[in-house]
Amino acid sequence: xxxxxxxxxxxxxxxxxxxxxxxxxxxxxxxxxxxxxxxxxxxxxxxxxxxxxxxxxxxxxxxxxxxxxxxxxxxxxxxxxxxxxxxxxxxxxxxxxxxxxxxxxxxxxxxxxxxxxxxxxxxxxxxxxxxxxxxxxxxxxxxxxxxxxxxxxxxxxxxxxxxxxxxxxxxxxxxxxxxxxxxxxxxxxxxxxxxxxxxxxxxxxxxxxxxxxxxxxxxxxxxxxxxxxxxxxxxxxxxxxxxxxxxxxxxxxxxxxxxxxxxxxxxxxxxxxxxxxxxxxxxxxxxxxxxxxxxxxx
Numbered sequence: 285x286x287x288x289x290x291x292x293x294x295x296x297x298x299x300x301x302x303x304x305x306x307x308x309x310x311x312x313x314x315x316x317x318x319x320x321x322x323x324x325x326x327x328x329x330x331x332x333x334x335x336x337x338x339x340x341x342x343x344x345x346x347x348x349x350x351x352x353x354x355x356x357x358x359x360x361x362x363x364x365x366x367x368x369x370x371x372x373x374x375x376x377x378x379x380x381x382x383x384x385x386x387x388x389x390x391x392x393x394x395x396x397x398x399x400x401x402x403x404x405x406x407x408x409x410x411x412x413x414x415x416x417x418x419x420x421x422x423x424x425x426x427x428x429x430x431x432x433x434x435x436x437x438x439x440x441x442x443x444x445x446x447x448x449x450x451x452x453x454x455x456x457x458x459x460x461x462x463x464x465x466x467x468x469x470x471x472x473x474x475x476x477x478x479x480x481x482x483x484x485x486x487x488x489x490x491x492x493x494x495x496x497x498x499x500x501x502x503x504x505x506x507x508x509x510x511x512x513x514x515x516x517x518x519x520x521x522x523x524x525x526x527x528x529x530x531x532x533x534x535x536x537x538x539x540x541x542x543x544x545x546x547x548x549x550x551x552x553x554x555x556x557x558x559x560x561x562x563x564x565x566x567x568x569x570x571x572x573x574x575x576x577x578x579x580x581x582x
Contacts, residue, residue: 293322293325293339293343296339296340296343296344297318299340299344300317300318300321300343300344300347301314301315301318303344303347303348303351303420303421303425304317304318304347304351305374305400306400306405306408306420306424307348307351307352307355307416307417307420308351308354308355308358309371309372309405309408309409310371310372310576311372311374311579312372312575312576312578313354317347317350317351317354318347320350321343321346321347321350322343324346325339325342325343325346341431344427344435345431345434345435348417348421348435349435351417352413352414352417352435352436355413355416355417356413359413365501365502366500366501366502366508367498367499367500367501367502367506367507367508367509368497368498368499368506368507368508368509368510369409369499369501370402370406370497370499370569370570370571370576371402371405371406371408371409372571372576372579373402373538373539373543373555373557373569373571373576373577373580374400374538374539374540374579375536375537375538375579375580376536376537376540400539400540401539401540401541401557402538402539402541402557402559402569403457403559403567404454405539406567406569407453407454407457408420408450410453411450411453412446414436414438414446415446415447415449415450415453416450417432417435417436418432418436418438418443418446418447418450419446419447419450419451419454421435422443422447423447423450423451429441429443429444429447432447459561459562459566460561460562462560462561462562462563464541464542466560466563467541467542467558467560468535468542470489470542470558470560470563470564470565471535471542471543471544471558472535472542473485473489474486474489474544474558474565475533475535475544477489478521478522478526478533479527479533481522483518483519483522486517486518486521486522487514487515487518489564489565490514490517490518490564490565491514491561491564491565491566492513492514493512493513493514493566494512494513494514494517494564494565494566494567494568495510495511495512495517495566495567495568496510496511496512496517496520496521496567496568496569496570497510497511497567497568497569497570498569498570498571498572499569499570499571499572499573499576500572500573501572501573501575501576503573503574503575504553504572504573504574505572506570506572506573507520517568526546529548530548530549531546531547531548531553532546532547532548533545533546534546534547536555538555538556538557539557541557541558542558543555543556543557543558544556545580551581552577552580552581553572553577554570554571554572555570555571555577555580556568556569556570556571557569557571
């Protein structure tokens with residue numbers, strides 16, 4: 285039986301980080317999961333390690349089960365969370381490298397694709413833990429249902445139903461994807477209208493049913509409830525004291541989509557993600573909780 289070796293085991297780190305972030309919506313939690321997964325591997329004796337035919341599959345199974353346990357306990361934690369909870373935002377891959385001093389920083393390992401955009405993560409967060417794990421493992425990472433069943437603790441048929449239910453949630457929340465250039469243009473126009481405190485221009489960019497959600501985590505000031513409707517959202521943003529004391533609004537990619545960040549003295553204070561349907565902005569997520577912005581720190 286082949287010796288998995290350190291390099292073979294550690295080569296799975298990227299896959300595990302990608303998986304855990306999609307399952308948990310938090311890079312910090314994903315790092316903790318991967319650390320715990322490797323701790324469990326190295327807690328085994330060499331003979332126990334050698335007895336595992338497929339170390340990569342073992343690591344995935346353990347990480348997924350840890351994530352499942354965390355998702356189940358997260359529901360109780362969310363009840364104590366101050367205000368709205370939004371998944372942790374990620375900057376561009378290139379920006380990870382620019383700000384990272386560690387070439388093995390887990391932040392560099394997250395592949396930005398359609399399965400990590402903010403709208404997708406928000407829908408995932410509304411799923412049951414079992415739905416989320418079954419869907420991500422099967423539909424995103426292509427694990428067969430018998431393997432998913434072993435992780436989730438359900439039958440393959442039950443896991444197929446869980447993934448199907450998750451797919452319906454995704455479909456119900458989806459709308460035709462706007463071209464990336466148009467998304468960037470809308471964000472740029474929103475930025476200009478906001479900086480000019482042009483409420484009429486803001487309303488024109490927003491879907492009449494738009495929702496804006498802020499996440500301060502009780503640490504920094506943020507609206508505790510979502511704001512709904514084009515006029516109310518436009519007024520809400522116009523009234524924010526963003527541009528006081530040298531704050532700047534900068535276009536940045538957020539989870540692979542055009543977004544904005546608010547900086548103060550070179551430090552990122554807020555990350556703003558958008559969802560777009562056609563020529564209107566349908567959702568705005570403003571993440572202000574500093575604990576969720578560590579990857580954005582220079």
